[in-house]
Structure formats: structure tokens, C-alpha cells
Amino acid sequence: MTWLILAALVWAGGWGLNVALSRSALAATRGGRLLVPAIFGAVILFVWEAVVRGLNVPGVILPPPTAIAERLVENVPLFWQDFQQTFLKGALGGYAIGCSAAILTAIAIDRSPFLQRGLLPVGNFVAALPIVGIAPILVMWFGFDWQSKAAVVVVMVYFPVLVNTVAGLAAADAMQRDLMATWSASYGQSLLKLRLPAAMPFIFNGLKIATTLALIGAIVAEFFGSPIKGMGFRISTEVGKLSLDMVWAEITVAALAGSAFYGLVAAVEKAVTFWHPSQRG
DSSP: OHHHHHHHHHHHHHHHHHHHHHHSGGGGSHHHHHHHHHHHHHHHHHHHHHHHHHTTOOTTTOOOHHHHHHHHHHTHHHHHHHHIIIIIIIIHHHHHHHHHHHHHHHHHHHHOHHHHHHHHHHHHHHHTSOHHHHHHHHHHHHOSSHHHHHHHHHHHHHHHHHHHHHHHHTOSOHHHHHHHHHTTOOHHHHIIIIIHHHHHHHHHHHHHHHHHHHHHHHHHHHTTOOOSOSHHHHHHHHHHTTOHHHHHHHHHHHHHHHHHHHHHHHHHHHHHTTTSGGGOO
8 A cells, every 4th residue: 555655646746747847948948858758757667666566466467667677687688689680680671671662662653653653552552461461471481580570671661651752752842843944954853952852851751650660560570480589589488488577678678779760760850851840949
């Protein structure tokens, strides 16, 4: 009961503190924008710990954050090995291939109305296919190592980036295109100096969506076959052993990696599209 009372007090205190910070001048600063979610996250972790201990929740149902942190500290080399296998090889490799191919295909579609009418509907159909159906097929085609996981990631990220890039290439208005034609600009010059810069906000929207899809695809693909390492492999095997603290520790590593990847792409977007209204302020 003491833990539950403490959890209620911390929750109320954290809520009140965040409300006060949100209404203060500090909220408009960069430090304030980071402080509010940091406090909220710390309160969530403490309440989680207190509720699990106060209600004596079994570890096989929901382990406390301290047990998860302990597994993280004890198994750093193991998690690093899984991170290399799943994220650095499978997710990043597939992300680079899929996004590059999508942007090049979008340029070809923009150049050819035939491809726009024929390829995009097929792309929408393939994008709707369930990943749990595609993953085992690609694992059988490309083997159990990271190459098959990269292939799954390519399928997952290709069409979101393709659709966003095609929409972005059409974003330049007719007056701007007519002006480029008046200056006798070739298609390549118009593409590099007008169309692609105007499409960058759309392209980065697709790239940011693809960051989360890439990691999800690589992890899910490992459920259908992998060498004895990788985030998906670790999650599936530890669930079988009822080691939920290890499962949550692996989920934490995946969440941190995915958030850092998204943040990196967002930072690049801010540097590239500094001129866009969405990046002001």
C-alpha cells in the first residue's frame, strides 16, 4: 500500500510540475521543451516501478524498470551484438537500398506518364501486403542472415518513400516550371534546381516514416529465421523462456535505436529544408 500511495503522490506532483512548466516562459526555450517530457518519462517509470512492487505483479507478467535496467547493464555485449545484426546490417542496409531505389523510381515515374499510371497502382497493392506473409518468403529466398531482413525492409520502406517523392516532384507550381522552360532549362536542370528542392519536405516525410518501418521490418523478419543473434531472435527466444525482463530490455534498445534514427533524419531535414515554413520557429 505504501508503494501505491507513493506512486499517487509522485504522479500528482509530476503532473502539477509539468503544468506549471508548460505555462512558464521556460516552456518556450529548448531546455524547457526537453525538460517537460523528461519529467513526464521519469514519473511514468517511477509509477510503473511502484505499482509493480505495490501489487506484487509477477515478473513474467510485467517486470519493474529496475529489473530491466539490470538486464541492460549485465548484457551490454549481447545487446550490442543484436544491435549490429538487426539495426546496422538489416535495417540500415534495407533502408538505404529501399529509399534510394524509391527516389530513383519516382524520378522515372515523373518523367514517364505511362509509369505513373501503371506502376503506382501496383505499388499500392504491394504496400498493402501483410509483412507476416512476405517475411517468410523473403527469408527462404535470401537465407537466414541479415540479407533477407534487408530485403523485407526494402519492401516496407520502398512505397512510402516512392509515393511521397512523386507527390513532392509535382509540388513546384506551373509558373515556376514555365519560368524554367522560358530559360530553356533541360529536364535535368529543372529537376536539380527546382523540382527536387521543392520536393525535399515531401521526401523527408517519407524518409522519417521509413525509419520506424525499417526497424519494425527487420525485427519481424527475424521471427521467421535468423542466426543466433538479432533483436527479433532475442525477443522470440526470451519470450519462450518467460524472461520478460530480457524482452523488455531488448525492446528498450530497439526503441532507443529507432528514436535516435528518426532524430538523425529529422536533424538532416532541418538542415536541408531550413527555408521551409515548417522549420521556422
